[in-house]
Amino acid sequence: MNRDDFPMLNHDIVYFDNSATSLKPVSVIEKMNDYYRNYSANAHRGDYDLSFKVDQEYENTRELVKEFINAKCLEEVVFTSGTTEGLNMIVNGFFANLLEKGDEVLITTSEHASNVLPWFKLVETLGIEVNYIPLDKNYYVTMDNVKKAITNKTKVISLAGITNVIGDKRPIKEITKYAHDNNIFVVVDGAQMVPHIKVDVQDLDIDFLAFSGHKMLGPTGIGVLYGKLELLEHLEPINLGGGMNESFDSPEEVYLKPLPIRLEAGTQNIAGVIGLSEAIKYLNNIGMDNIIKREHDLRNYLIDKLLKIKYIDIINLESDSGIVAFNVNNVFSQDVAYYLNKYNICVRAGSHCAKILKSAVGITNSVRVSLYFYNTFEEIDNLVELLSNYDKIVSEMI
C-alpha cells in the first residue's frame, strides 16, 4: 500500500520497527527541503515576505493538527519536540503546581518510560503516590480495574492510548467519563495511538494529550501537546525566553504572550512543524480507518502463521494495533533480532522502554514486530520463513 511514496523502502529492507519510528513519504521530505531551500527564515518575525510565508506554513500545520485531533481551537495545540517533552510539560508545568503530598496518580505497568519517570520525580519532590491500575490476563486495562484502583486520593489517571509493547487500546472514553465524574484528570500518551487510529479529543474528553510526529510519517524532533484550553491556561512554561514574552522590564514586570505561543519559547523546529503538515495530509488521504484495518489484516496474518511455529511464544495474542511481541524458545530476543538483521529485516528486541512491564508479564524482553500500513503480506511471509527454521536461527544468530 503506497510503497512507492517511501524512499526508504527502496533500500531492500523489511521495516518492522514502526513503533520506534515510521518511515517518511517523499512529500514530507520534500516539504522540509522546500523550506530549507526556498523560504528558510524564522517564524513570527513577519517584517518581510519570507518570514510571513514561514508563519503561514507554521500556523497552517497548527490548523491541520487541530482538525486532525478535533481540538476546539488553535490555542489548544502546542508544538513540542515530541511525546516525551509534551508529557514532561504536562507533569512539571501543570500537575507539579497542583498536586500535593499524598495525592495519587494512577498509571499501569505497561506504560512507556516517558509516562512513568516524570511522575516518579513528583513522588520524590512532592511526596505524591504513583499506583498501578492492574492489567487483566491479556495485559488490558478494564473499566472494572480502573474503578477498583481509584481511591479518594486519586487526582490523575495517566495512560497510553495504545501501548508500545502489547498494542492494546485503552477504553479512554469510558475512563475519562468515570474519572471526570470523580474529579480526576486524564492524561493520554498518544505516541502509539495518534498514528494509528482516529483520535477525537473532544469526543474522548481527554484533558491532556501528547504525541510525536515521527511515529506518524512526520519528521523527528516534532510533537504536539494538546490540552483543554481552560487547563492549558494554567500550564506554566518550563522554557522562558524569546518569542513567548510580550514585554519585560524587570523581574516584577514580565508579561507573556497568550497561548499557544507562550509555550513555544525560542526558535522552534520550523522545518519539523512544516513537514508535519504533509504527514497529516498523507494520513488524511489514506484515512485513519483504512490504516487500522490494514494493520489488523497484516497482524492477523502474521499471528496465524506464528501460531503454527511451536517454539515461538506470542506475548500479546490480543492486541488492537499492529504490534506482535514474541520470543523464540531458548534464544535471547536480541539474537533473534540480530539473525533477522542478516536478512535486512528490522525488528526491535528488548524491553521497549516499558521496563516495569516485566513485573506484569513475567518476562523481561521480547522481539517486537510493529507494522504500519505500508508493510505487506509478502514481507510477513519472508519473516515467517526465516523464523520457521529453528536450526538456522541458532546457527546464524551469532
Add this chain to the structure above:
Amino acid sequence: MDNETKREIIMENYRHPTNRKRTDDALYKKVNTNNSSCIDNIDIYVKFKDNIIEDITFEGEACAISISATSIMINNLIGKTKEEALDYIHNFYEMTNGNDYNEELLKEAIVYNDIYKQGNRKTCATLPFRGIEKAIKESIN
C-alpha cells in the same frame, strides 16, 4: 581459526558458560555492566586475593555474544594478577577495535577477532570486559 571452530567455541561458552551463578559472599565485589543501546545486562562478582583475581562469577541476561564473551573472559582472567588482567583486557579492546593485539595472550578470545566489522555486536563482546575492568580499577584505587 576457522569460522566453524569459532562458532563452536562461542556456542559452547554460551550454552555452558563458566561460573554463571550469583554470589552473595561478601568477599566478592559486584559490578553491573550493561549496554545502553540494547538489553545486555550482567552482574559480575569478582574476588581478589591480594593482587590476584581468585574467582569470578556472573549472572544476568544477555545475548549469545555477551554471555560467551563473559565465560571466555572468566576462563582467562582467574589466576591472573590485576596488572596481567588489565593487559589482557587492553589487548581484547585492541582486537575488537581492529588494531594489533597479542593473539597468544588472548587465547580462545580470538574467536571475536572479526567483531570489529560489526559495530552493533562489538559492544556485546566488550560488555563483560568493561565490567571487570571497572572492578579491577576500583580495587586498585
